[in-house]
Amino acid sequence: MSELFVKICGLKTGHDVGAAVDAGADAVGFVFAPGSPRTVDAATARALAAGVPDSVLTVGVFRGQPVEEVRRFAEESGVRGVQLHGDEGPEFYEALRAGGRTLLRATAEHVKRCGEYGEDLLLLDAPDPGSGKPWNWGSAEFAAPEGRWLLAGGLTPGNVREAVATTGAWGVDVSSGVERERGVKDPALIRSFIEAARG
Numbered sequence: 001m002s003e004l005f006v007k008i009c010g011l012k013t014g015h016d017v018g019a020a021v022d023a024g025a026d027a028v029g030f031v032f033a034p035g036s037p038r039t040v041d042a043a044t045a046r047a048l049a050a051g052v053p054d055s056v057l058t059v060g061v062f063r064g065q066p067v068e069e070v071r072r073f074a075e076e077s078g079v080r081g082v083q084l085h086g087d088e089g090p091e092f093y094e095a096l097r098a099g100g101r102t103l104l105r106a107t108a109e110h111v112k113r114c115g116e117y118g119e120d121l122l123l124l125d126a127p128d129p130g131s132g133k134p135w136n137w138g139s140a141e142f143a144a145p146e147g148r149w150l151l152a153g154g155l156t157p158g159n160v161r162e163a164v165a166t167t168g169a170w171g172v173d174v175s176s177g178v179e180r181e182r183g184v185k186d187p188a189l190i191r192s193f194i195e196a197a198r199g
């Protein structure tokens, strides 16, 4: 099996982006959804993304924003991926397809396979994204979707290995679990998380 895909989300400083990249992250996320302690503007994300090698995917994170706003933030920041948390339907993904970006569909719903809405990657998350609260991925009722999917929601360096082993996730995404306080990343936790995730 190839190496687990790891995304570190909610980065706000060059120091933290560097820590994630140096520790081997496959993707780094910048939150454009309003109202989060991690929200950054497009210019800040552009400056942060400039220091990221091409091998690492830069992702803009949105929640319930109009397609024009998503497109504008993506273009102004230069991110190569777009992650949508909300009730966007397939037409939303179709509208963004022409931008050539990797499309991530984040949902708390039960989904059978990645790609149903035209997304490239599926992200199974808690109902309250970015809260650090886990959901019941360990329950007997949970059935992993087909295809490339990432597990998110309440992951930490302490539980990520078990979460991957239990669910068979293709990748993982984390924000709160690598913070020393809400909205403030800790480079040591970022390194521990990535090491633990890959076992």
Ligand SMILES: O=C(O)c1ccccc1N[C@@H]1O[C@H](COP(=O)(O)O)[C@@H](O)[C@H]1O
Residues within 6 Å of the ligand: 009, 010, 029, 031, 033, 036, 037, 038, 061, 062, 063, 085, 106, 123, 125, 126, 129, 130, 131, 132, 133, 152, 153, 154, 155, 173, 174, 175, 176, 177
């Ligand atoms: O991180 C946020 O503040 C955020 C805001 C709006 C939409 C998504 C957000 N983050 C995503 O939430 C999960 C991580 O959650 P956790 O903090 O590790 O439990 C991940 O998909 C982030 O991209």
